[in-house]
Amino acid sequence: MRKRFAFTVVAILLIAGSVAQSQVLSYGAKLGMGFPGFINEEIASQRITLTTGLVGSLKIINGIQLMTELGYQRKGNKFTNQVWDSKGTVIADSTYLVKTNLDYVNIPLYLRFNLGGTSKFYIQAGGYYGYLVHANFTGLRLGEMVKKVPIRDGLYLNDFGIIAGGGIETPIRQGLGVILDIKYQYGLKDLNKNPLMIGNSKPLKNKGLTLSMGFYVDIE
Secondary structure, three states, X not given: OHHHHHHHHHHHHHHHHHOHHHOOEEEEEEEEEEEEEEOOOOOOOOOOEEEEEEEEEEEEEOOEEEEEEEEEEEEEEXXXXXXXXXXXXXXXXXXXXXXXXXXXXXXXXXXXXXOOOOOEEEEEEEEEEEEEEEEEEEEEEOOEEEEEEEOHHHEOOEEEEEEEEEEEEEEEEOOEEEEEEEXXXXXXXXOEOOHHHHOOOOOOOEEEEEEEEEEEEEEO
């Protein structure tokens, strides 16, 4: 899977280099909401987090752009759970909060395909790399209730995966416009380095949906 991811990134860069003579550069910024969770988790996450970042693009040919970002994104999960006894019965008044905070510096790299029109609808696909800068856990860990316990040392710091989505770009004037964007991220990296740190020996992979709004400025 890592080889496929690396091949995809290299292929995108080669395409960009081969057509650089027709380049149109753009830059901008985005702010939005994330709805992260973990793949294969038994209880669906109810998290809503902040995402923000700077955006850059390179026009390859008409209708196709190479996009990249440098941003901050909080991932993890949040849900309520209950304690069960040995007979499989819920213990009364045992509901507790489970919350994992994973703060990443994210660098996506993907291709955007414009579908035309004054307001350009587009689809996009590619990959992302994330570096974990901070992490903590609240909940039941190895039989003990804990709150905001640091867990960064128990996780792999590097994360990567695939992204896909779409959106709409609306020009305000020549060279300036706004973007409404949606992306789904699917992590390929198991983050679980030390199962005792989070009390869970299962594979831990990020997933999530992001909705954002931003602006762009063209550089001819």
